[in-house]
Amino acid sequence: MLKKNLLNLVTHWCPSNILARDGKTKKFCLIILNQPITHVDSFNRLWDNASFRFVADGGSNRIYDAFKHDQHTLARYIPDEIRGDLDSIRPEVRSYYESKSVTITKKTEQDSTDFMKCVALLKEKEKELGQIYDIVATPALGGRFDQTIASINLLYMMKDQVERRVLLVSDENITILLDKGAHQIHCQPELEGPTCGIMPIGSPATLTTKGLKWDMVDLKCEFGGMVSTSNAIDNDVIEIATDSPVVWTVEINLK
């Protein structure tokens, strides 16, 4: 994997494209985690826009439970593979997906979460295909706080992979990591906003922004001091310059 070059380039983002219905979305791998699927419209959009759909262990129970009321609907959401330590998938869910010929693979390493095991699975597939895919994980960032932090940590672990972007989608937000440097985030008001946040989770960051309701100019942000939460998008393009990686989050708002 190439290391990100440190030239002073602007990185362009359009995170809400993953939820668009216009078919222009760059293809990505969807990883389904073990949290309730409550926002079926956005789940459905992510499912349809994905090239691969991998499920982390108990994520399979969540798809099954969300759609089991109707066999026809349930059969519309057949993933490519279920992977993990398999301590969470219920027997009837396993039987159902086995009956649909889904590959179910047990991996028991004790240093990686089932989410990370699905990322490793994608890397295997990419070696076969000679192509790199973005990753969208959902439902992410709710539930257990240690799992939430593990998912944020995964953003940090993947940040030097220049060809790949990782997006975490929770019930109400899309969350990404902006590496140090200059960024332009292209926003689509019919899909996202207005609230957003920029959080210096790994280390303090000095931020300059344009396009937010509360813009910052060379402002040092850090835990214990200023963290830009409950901010709002005030333009279709947000410009952000940061001297350290920061987490960007924006509210999903499907119209």
Ligand SMILES: Nc1ncnc2c1ncn2[C@@H]1O[C@H](COP(=O)(O)OP(=O)(O)OP(=O)(O)O)[C@@H](O)[C@H]1O
């Ligand atoms: N309570 C939770 N809160 C938030 N995320 C979760 C929670 N439980 C699971 N996840 C996410 O879903 C993935 C699959 O979960 P799984 O069904 O394997 O539960 P687990 O055995 O508790 O997770 P792991 O083995 O990965 O620690 C996890 O790797 C994690 O990313």
Ligand SMILES: Cc1ncc(C[n+]2csc(CCO)c2C)c(N)n1
């Ligand atoms: C320092 C350290 N802390 C916690 C774990 C535990 N752990 C982290 S990921 C994982 C897999 C869960 O399916 C487990 C058990 C570890 N290995 N090393």
